[in-house]
Amino acid sequence: MAETKDPVAEKSTFLCMYMSNHPDTLVAYVKHFGKVKEKVSSAKMTAIDTNGMNLSYRVSDSKVEKDVRVVFDPPLAGYDEVKPRLLGMTADAQESLGMTKAPQITSFELPRGVWKTGVAISCLVYVMLSPYYSGTQWSLGKYLYFGIGKTTLNIISAAAALVHLLEAVYVARLCSKHRTGPVVQLQYFLSTFVFGFTVLVPFRKRIQKARIDSIMKGN
Structure with a gap:
């Protein structure tokens, strides 16, 4: 039986190039999800698939690149899930690191269910x-x-x-x-x-x- 292709890995090059325009987000991923305590000066995405993404980063006063793997839990079901998952992770990381404030909720809504x-x-x-x-x-x-x-x-x-x-x-x-x-x-x-x-x-x-x-x- 032929091995099923990973729909996200197939677009990995494009996604890595796109995320290179969001360096602050990648640094936030490294620090929050990669649990890196050092001061990160730069980061880039090197690969992504349905199970996670590979990030490389440098810490301050160092030219040595280090790597960290961030696992998706649960794994992505397909390519269409990439954007909403990364946006959600961005919100988690930036709020946790104090880069943004949690959005304000000002009204009460009783669900129909x-x-x-x-x-x-x-x-x-x-x-x-x-x-x-x-x-x-x-x-x-x-x-x-x-x-x-x-x-x-x-x-x-x-x-x-x-x-x-x-x-x-x-x-x-x-x-x-x-x-x-x-x-x-x-x-x-x-x-x-x-x-x-x-x-x-x-x-x-x-x-x-x-x-x-x-x-x-x-x-």
């Missing part, structure tokens, strides 16, 4: 409350409550509450980093505590988009 978690939480609450109420509308809840068991349901409820609390604290930290203000921060904290990852994941994607937009604008 929260209804999925809302339904699951409502069902759990219904089952947990059913033993305390009479009426045919609670029959299914009682059946599930006694079928699953009080201990198991308590463990599920406690675990869900703990996970959602940790997610909410993480989101609150993101809000602080991106200067949302106390009102928006509280909205995101409470909504994440209630709905969990269905708020967390879209918020992280929103931040990532804002970071890439900031890089594209040269801010």
